[in-house]
Amino acid sequence: MATISRDDAGADILGVLETCLYAENLEECARFYERVVGLEPFSRADGRHVFFRCGPGVFLLFDPARTSRSGGDVPPHGARGPGHVAFSVLPTALEAWRERLAALDVPVEAEVTWPNGGESLYVRDPAGNSVELATPGIWGIPRPG
Amino acid sequence: MATISRDDAGADILGVLETCLYAENLEECARFYERVVGLEPFSRADGRHVFFRCGPGVFLLFDPARTSRSGGDVPPHGARGPGHVAFSVLPTALEAWRERLAALDVPVEAEVTWPNGGESLYVRDPAGNSVELATPGIWGIPRPG
Numbered sequence: 665m666a667t668i669s670r671d672d673a674g675a676d677i678l679g680v681l682e683t684c685l686y687a688e689n690l691e692e693c694a695r696f697y698e699r700v701v702g703l704e705p706f707s708r709a710d711g712r713h714v715f716f717r718c719g720p721g722v723f724l725l726f727d728p729a730r731t732s733r734s735g736g737d738v739p740p741h742g743a744r745g746p747g748h749v750a751f752s753v754l755p756t757a758l759e760a761w762r763e764r765l766a767a768l769d770v771p772v773e774a775e776v777t778w779p780n781g782g783e784s785l786y787v788r789d790p791a792g793n794s795v796e797l798a799t800p801g802i803w804g805i806p807r808p809g
Numbered sequence: 810m811a812t813i814s815r816d817d818a819g820a821d822i823l824g825v826l827e828t829c830l831y832a833e834n835l836e837e838c839a840r841f842y843e844r845v846v847g848l849e850p851f852s853r854a855d856g857r858h859v860f861f862r863c864g865p866g867v868f869l870l871f872d873p874a875r876t877s878r879s880g881g882d883v884p885p886h887g888a889r890g891p892g893h894v895a896f897s898v899l900p901t902a903l904e905a906w907r908e909r910l911a912a913l914d915v916p917v918e919a920e921v922t923w924p925n926g927g928e929s930l931y932v933r934d935p936a937g938n939s940v941e942l943a944t945p946g947i948w949g950i951p952r953p954g
Contacts, residue, residue, distance in 0.1 A: 675898070675905040676898070676902065677846060677847060678899065678945070679896070680828045680863055680864060680894060680895070680897070681895040681896060681947075681948070682893070682895035682943070683825045683894065684892060684893045719822065719824020719825060719865075720865065720945075720950065722948050722950075732890070738921065739933075741892060741938070742890060743888035743891060744888060745873070745877070745889050746877070746885070747829060747831075748827070748829045748886040749825060749827060750826040751822045751825060751826060752824050752826035753820070753821070753822060754821075760820040764820045773884045774883065774884050776882050786883070786884045788884075794885070797822075802826075803866075805866070
């Protein structure tokens with residue numbers, strides 16, 4: 665495979681625009697992202713998807729039974745089994761997240777303090793996806809925005 | 810399920826920190842993200858993962874056969890079948906992307922011009938995931954960063 669350097673083409677990636685997870689129990693799962701994670705839904709197609717604003721991009725929840733069908737303008741996709749996403753939270757907000765999750769009866773599956781700094785809390789969404797609340801310092805990234 | 814407003818807890822999401830896809834052909838797929846998409850790998854664990862920097866977050870490629878095993882500090886996850894990601898590109902770079910993909914013999918599966926503005930190019934990674942190169946205007950988002 666030939667390689668073209670990014671500079672040759674001016675074809676750079678600015679960042680991730682769409683992060684996706686899948687849920688066969690779409691509405692139950694969407695309520696989790698709205699009520700527990702606190703994301704703002706901005707688009708719904710019954711039985712197909714719920715889309716959320718999330719920082720500089722969007723977080724998309726799909727029923728894979730619908731999106732894996734061929735046809736339409738957009739190429740089919742749709743994974744099964746537990747995916748993973750990490751959302752960025754402020755270090756000063758971690759205790760508030762613990763309290764929030766406890767108040768909402770969402771069990772914390774694991775907490776990790778990373779060797780290079782930063783901390784993560786892990787929960788499961790109702791579809792079984794692994795959802796991490798992490799301080800950006802775990803990747804050496806300063807607070808975004 | 811009780812609902813706690815975001816303001817109550819100070820527990821806000823800043824954005825997506827980790828976006829993940831899965832590839833059983835991990836190394837082949839990682840080469841695609843490095844050479845075609847142009848992302849910078851910064852962490853590799855042979856047969857388990859390749860991680861890439863991507864704008865204000867990270868893009869993580871995992872072999873689900875490894876990450877779906879229990880044990881270790883991090884909860885298991887690992888989806889099968891075609892996932893989806895969209896990377897954000899400048900509108901002025903779309904033609905350069907078409908040329909780059911053609912030069913690298915990566916077929917464009919679809920191109921979509923969205924009714925609210927913005928354009929998307931869709932390709933497949935070697936694991937079958939649907940990879941979109943999209944201008945942030947498709948979601949009404951100004952250029953990030």
